[in-house]
Amino acid sequence: MIVTKGLRKSFRSKRRRRTEVVEAVRGVDLDVAEGEIFGFLGPNGAGKTTTLQMLATLVEPDDGEATVAGADLRKDPAEVRQRVGYVAQGGSTWDESTAREELVLHARMYGLSKAEARRRAADALEAFELTEYADRPCKTYSGGQRRRVDIALGIIHRPRLVFLDEPTTGLDPQSRAHMWEEIRRLRADGMTIFLTTHYLDEADALCDRIAIIDHGEIVAGGAPDQMKREITGDVLVVGLNGATPRAAALLDGQAYVRKLETIEDGLRLYVDDGATAIPQVMRALDGARLDLDSIQLHRPSLDDVFLAKTGRSLRES
Numbered sequence: 001m002i003v004t005k006g007l008r009k010s011f012r013s014k015r016r017r018r019t020e021v022v023e024a025v026r027g028v029d030l031d032v033a034e035g036e037i038f039g040f041l042g043p044n045g046a047g048k049t050t051t052l053q054m055l056a057t058l059v060e061p062d063d064g065e066a067t068v069a070g071a072d073l074r075k076d077p078a079e080v081r082q083r084v085g086y087v088a089q090g091g092s093t094w095d096e097s098t099a100r101e102e103l104v105l106h107a108r109m110y111g112l113s114k115a116e117a118r119r120r121a122a123d124a125l126e127a128f129e130l131t132e133y134a135d136r137p138c139k140t141y142s143g144g145q146r147r148r149v150d151i152a153l154g155i156i157h158r159p160r161l162v163f164l165d166e167p168t169t170g171l172d173p174q175s176r177a178h179m180w181e182e183i184r185r186l187r188a189d190g191m192t193i194f195l196t197t198h199y200l201d202e203a204d205a206l207c208d209r210i211a212i213i214d215h216g217e218i219v220a221g222g223a224p225d226q227m228k229r230e231i232t233g234d235v236l237v238v239g240l241n242g243a244t245p246r247a248a249a250l251l252d253g254q255a256y257v258r259k260l261e262t263i264e265d266g267l268r269l270y271v272d273d274g275a276t277a278i279p280q281v282m283r284a285l286d287g288a289r290l291d292l293d294s295i296q297l298h299r300p301s302l303d304d305v306f307l308a309k310t311g312r313s314l315r316e317s
């Protein structure tokens, strides 16, 4: 559904009379299959929105190629635009008009007759469980209702592919869960969904496959479970009472520690087998009279994948 090769975009911005060049996207290769929920995960400023906007024809790439929904992005952006839906980060709902009015207007913009536009709007309101509020001004909606209107607007022309830029940012847990259900329903209806997120749990729970982007480059990609399995072994999080540097020096040399990271109040150790490493860690610390506060065994998470690929935690970046 989406294939890109070497997609690039730089921005020039003026700062204190000097022109700075920001390489927002530095050669992105993607392959998104039809019917999947594909997640684009990365920290703030990683290049997610810029990539999305290029694929949705809103920003012109400097270099690279892409086929989006069967059309050539560089040669035929107008055709791509017809075939895709795009829902921006902040959303677009107007305060005074109602959801029904907005939906009818959008459908009319895509060339539908008045009667057909009304039918589509009613269907969309029903599908997104918005009928109850449909004739109230958008300014009276909750955050979750607004986001659902935004998505209903973005797909009113029934595209095969929709881009959602951070669809759940700012929503409370209940509205997020509701939005996940809506996104799954769209996929069940045959749509391909490409979304950006910086929530690890969202990428993990919702997406069939993900790509992790950092500083404009893809650093890892695949199915979340498979990516976590690639980080073989276990993760031990060791809480230390102020003895972190000494414990780090001690444990770094141990054969069973594959990798070691310093975290707040302790260490994160990558080991082959947590069950056998725990007593060894305890013995080593005890022998050096270092105070152990806590020790926890974790299965690798997507954050560990990010950490292994970039040396930083996505939670902290």
Ligand SMILES: Nc1ncnc2c1ncn2[C@@H]1O[C@H](COP(=O)(O)OP(=O)(O)OP(=O)(O)O)[C@@H](O)[C@H]1O
Pocket (backbone or CB within 6 Å): 011, 012, 013, 022, 023, 024, 042, 043, 044, 045, 046, 047, 048, 049, 050, 051, 198
């Ligand atoms: N129009 C622009 N002019 C100058 N720099 C820009 C412009 N748009 C984006 N950038 C820069 O490009 C980089 C990538 O930005 P982008 O918005 O794509 O990141 P993002 O991953 O979507 O971040 P976020 O999660 O915060 O939305 C950032 O350093 C950003 O400041």
